[in-house]
Amino acid sequence: MRKYLFFALVSIVILAASGCTAKQAQQPGQQEPEFRTTATIKDIMDSMVDPGSDVIWDSVETIVSAKGTEEKMPRTDEEWKNVRNHAIMLLEATNLLLIPGRHVAKPGEKAEDPKVELAPEQIETLINQDRASWVKFAHGLHDATIESFKAIEKKDVEGLLNSGDGIDKACESCHLKYWYPNEAKNLQQQTQ
Numbered sequence: 001m002r003k004y005l006f007f008a009l010v011s012i013v014i015l016a017a018s019g020c021t022a023k024q025a026q027q028p029g030q031q032e033p034e035f036r037t038t039a040t041i042k043d044i045m046d047s048m049v050d051p052g053s054d055v056i057w058d059s060v061e062t063i064v065s066a067k068g069t070e071e072k073m074p075r076t077d078e079e080w081k082n083v084r085n086h087a088i089m090l091l092e093a094t095n096l097l098l099i100p101g102r103h104v105a106k107p108g109e110k111a112e113d114p115k116v117e118l119a120p121e122q123i124e125t126l127i128n129q130d131r132a133s134w135v136k137f138a139h140g141l142h143d144a145t146i147e148s149f150k151a152i153e154k155k156d157v158e159g160l161l162n163s164g165d166g167i168d169k170a171c172e173s174c175h176l177k178y179w180y181p182n183e184a185k186n187l188q189q190q191t192q
Contacts, residue, residue, distance in 0.1 A: 035099045042105045042120070044096050049141075052090030053167050056148050059083045060161040073157045080155055087149045090167075094142040098135060116180050123178050137174035144170040 039047070059079075063070040074080045096102075104127070105120035118126070127134045144166030151159030176183060 037102045048093035052086045055086035141170040
């Protein structure tokens with residue numbers, strides 16, 4: 001009798017476990033998602049877009065202080081490599097922004113300045129309503145960064161300096177549409 005109960009119990013456990021496994025297994029014809037998004041758009045902005053663009057913008061500058069004037073620019077192969085690496089990071093971040101299903105922010109995360117910025121949920125709604133514009137803005141940032149990348153490859157300091165404006169305009173035009181569209185409306189009213 002004990003042997004019978006033991007086998008019955010083991011059989012029930014095996015059947016229950018196989019039932020759970022069957023539910024977890026992929027349904028026939030159902031594909032596994034191609035991408036496994038972990039980071040939010042805000043995470044990518046904070047960890048890749050901002051640092052990448054900052055290195056490009058700050059790589060060529062004139063600093064005037066009480067000590068005098070300092071012309072800052074990449075001079076060594078190592079300095080050029082650093083700027084190049086950040087440009088590549090920024091270029092590829094634009095592709096990461098386009099992966100479907102990526103959320104703007106983590107649940108419960110708030111705008112940095114709710115008086116100016118929309119809430120993350122509002123931004124995500126705008127992106128989802130006009131995905132074509134979102135793609136266009138990401139491609140615009142990519143194209144602007146390509147200009148910086150070309151200058152970096154040539155070690156062209158002036159080209160690198162001039163290309164930074166394109167990155168700034170690409171970022172700002174996207175932010176005016178999605179992050180703070182009310183500011184865009186205010187700017188339009190002021191210029192009329």
